[in-house]
Structures are given as C-alpha cells and as structure tokens.
Amino acid sequence: AQKVTQAQTEISVVEKEDVTLDCVYETRDTTYYLFWYKQPPSGELVFLIRRNSFDEQNEISGRYSWNFQKSTSSFNFTITASQVVDSAVYFCALSEVNAGGTSYGKLTFGQGTILTVHP
Amino acid sequence: ETGVTQTPRHLVMGMTNKKSLKCEQHLGHNAMYWYKQSAKKPLELMFVYNFKEQTENNSVPSRFSPECPNSSHLFLHLHTLQPEDSALYLCASSQRLAGLQETQYFGPGTRLLVL
Numbered sequence: 001a002q003k004v005t006q007a008q009t010e011i012s013v014v015e016k017e018d019v020t021l022d023c024v025y026e027t028r029d030t031t032y033y034l035f036w037y038k039q040p041p042s043g044e045l046v047f048l049i050r051r052n053s054f055d056e057q058n059e060i061s062g063r064y065s066w067n068f069q070k071s072t073s074s075f076n077f078t079i080t081a082s083q084v085v086d087s088a089v090y091f092c093a094l095s096e097v098n099a100g101g102t103s104y105g106k107l108t109f110g111q112g113t114i115l116t117v118h119p
Numbered sequence: 120e121t122g123v124t125q126t127p128r129h130l131v132m133g134m135t136n137k138k139s140l141k142c143e144q145h146l147g148h149n150a151m152y153w154y155k156q157s158a159k160k161p162l163e164l165m166f167v168y169n170f171k172e173q174t175e176n177n178s179v180p181s182r183f184s185p186e187c188p189n190s191s192h193l194f195l196h197l198h199t200l201q202p203e204d205s206a207l208y209l210c211a212s213s214q215r216l217a218g219l220q221e222t223q224y225f226g227p228g229t230r231l232l233v234l
Contacts, residue, residue, distance in 0.1 A: 033220065043207055045225035052220060091162065095221070106175065107223060109162040 002027045004094050006110035013082055014118050021077045021113045023092030029053075033095040034075045035107070036066065040088045051075060082117045089114050121145055123226035125210050131232045132200065140195040140229045142210030150215040151193040152223060153185060157206035168193060169215055200233045207231075 003026040013019045025034065036048040049059065051068050059066045063080045079086055092110045123144045132138050144151060153165040167175035168187040182204075184196040193210055207230050211223040 035222070037225070042227060043209075043230065044227040045209065045211075047222055047224060050220060050222050106164055106167070107162075111161050 002029075002032075002094050002096065002108040004092050004108050004110035006090075006092055006113050008113045009111070010114040010116070012116045012118065015084060016081050017117075018078060018080050019082050019115065019117075021079075021090050021092075021115065023075045023077065023110060025073050025075065025092070025094045027094060027096075029096055031097045033097060034068065035093040035095065036075075036077050037091045037093065038088045039091065039112070045091065048077075079115075082115075084117050084119055087115060087117045123210055123212055123224055125208075125226040125229050127229060128227065129230050129232075131234065132197070133234055134200060134202070136200075137196070137198040139197065140208055140210075140231075142193040142195075142226055144191055144193075144210075144212035144224075144226075146212055146214075146224060148212040148214045148224075149190050150213045150221075151187060151190070152211040152213075153193065153195055154209040154211065154225075155206050156209060156228070157203075162209070166195075197231075200231075202233050205231055205233045 005024045007022055011019055032053045034051045037045045038048055039045050049066055056068050056070055065078045067076045089112045091112045093107045095107050126141045150169045152167050155163045155165055164177050165179045166185045171187045171190060182199050186194040207228045209228045210226040213221045213223045215221055
C-alpha cells in the first residue's frame with residue numbers, strides 16, 4: 001500500500017526566513033508521480049509541481065525549490081525568503097501509475113503541513 | 120468561468136434533508152473526482168469518473184450518491200447524512216490519456232455542515 005508522511009504538522013517562521021517542508025513516501029511501484037499542492041484559507045488545492053519517479057533532477061521555480069531523493073524516498077519542498085502570502089497548508093501526494101505510464105487517478109495525500117509566516 | 124467550479128460553497132443541512140453538490144470543469148478534461156477533507160483525517164478519495172463511467176468507489180456509504188452526466192459535470196447527491204459527514208468536499212478533474220503524465224486540478228470545495 002502507498003503511504004505519504006509529512007512529519008511536520010505545523011511550522012511557524014518569520015518573513016524572509018527559508019523553510020523546508022518534508023515529505024517521505026512509501027510505494028512498491030517503480031513508476032509513480034509525486035505532487036505538491038498548496039491549500040490557502042480559501043480551501044482550493046493549488047497545484048505546485050509534479051515529479052515523475054524517473055526524473056530525479058531538482059527543480060527551482062522562483063522562490064520554490066524541490067529536492068527529490070529516490071534513495072531516501074523523500075520529496076522535500078523549500079521556500080526561500082518566505083512571505084506572508086505563503087501561509088497555507090501544504091500537501092505532498094503520491095499517484096500510482098500502470099506499466100504504460102497512465103495514472104490510475106488515485107492520489108494518496110500526506111496529512112499536510114500548516115505553514116504560518118509572520119510579518 | 121475557468122478551472123474547476125463548485126456550488127454551493129457552503130451548505131448547512133439537517134440529517135433528514137436531501138441536497139446536491141455540483142462541480143463543473145472548464146478544462147476539457149475527461150476524468151473527475153470527489154474527495155472528502157475532514158478535520159481529523161487526510162484527504163480521502165471518494166469517487167473517480169473516467170469518461171463519465173465510475174471507475175472507483177472507495178467504500179463510500181450509500182448516503183453519498185455520485186452522478187456524472189457528462190465529462191464536464193459531476194454531482195454528489197446527499198441524503199440522510201450524519202454529523203460526522205461534515206467536511207470540505209473537493210472536486211477535481213484531470214486529463215487521462217495513456218502514457219500522459221496526469222495532474223489533478225481542484226475546485227474551491229463545498230464546506231458542508233450536518234446538524
């Protein structure tokens with residue numbers, strides 16, 4: 001069975017600090033997708049990134065960066081120079097994929113990390 | 120309208136009421152999903168529809184009845200709910216094609232309170 005663990009329930013930082021959100025996953029599949037979503041107070045889950053299990057390159061998008069380490073089954077998310085608008089709940093998720101590379105559509109979510117950025 | 124929309128955004132209902140949640144996606148996707156997010160549990164997948172056909176029912180009680188008349192619309196019919204069904208109900212959609220890397224896009228959710 002698949003499992004996603006976000007050990008940090010809540011993180012509180014002051015604006016401009018860097019913050020890393022941890023995500024550890026378990027799966028028996030050799031092919032899978034990993035995702036990060038942001039959920040602001042409005043409730044909508046906003047897609048941030050998708051990573052294929054074959055692609056271990058780290059990615060940077062503005063102040064956001066992701067570190068995928070297949071050897072440790074981790075997919076951590078770092079926000080550099082955090083801002084108040086980054087305050088939200090962040091979810092890491094895992095998706096099964098069949099041998100043909102097609103997703104089954106089942107996302108397994110972690111518990112989420114509540115990030116609060118203080119001015 | 121763009122993206123995935125859900126109505127109503129908030130709903131209060133009694134245990135004997137019947138109500139429906141509506142989801143509409145404007146992304147041209149062929150798969151739609153219902154998720155439940157309650158305070159004490161992680162996001163739970165409820166139903167999956169692929170090309171209007173239900174492909175997943177994650178052991179959801181029969182008091183929740185989904186309907187997908189076409190690839191753009193998804194409903195969740197509610198009847199005789201329990202207070203523990205109070206939660207945020209999220210709809211999502213994606214484009215599912217063989218070999219295509221797929222991403223689910225979510226609506227803003229309906230916050231349901233059952234009294």
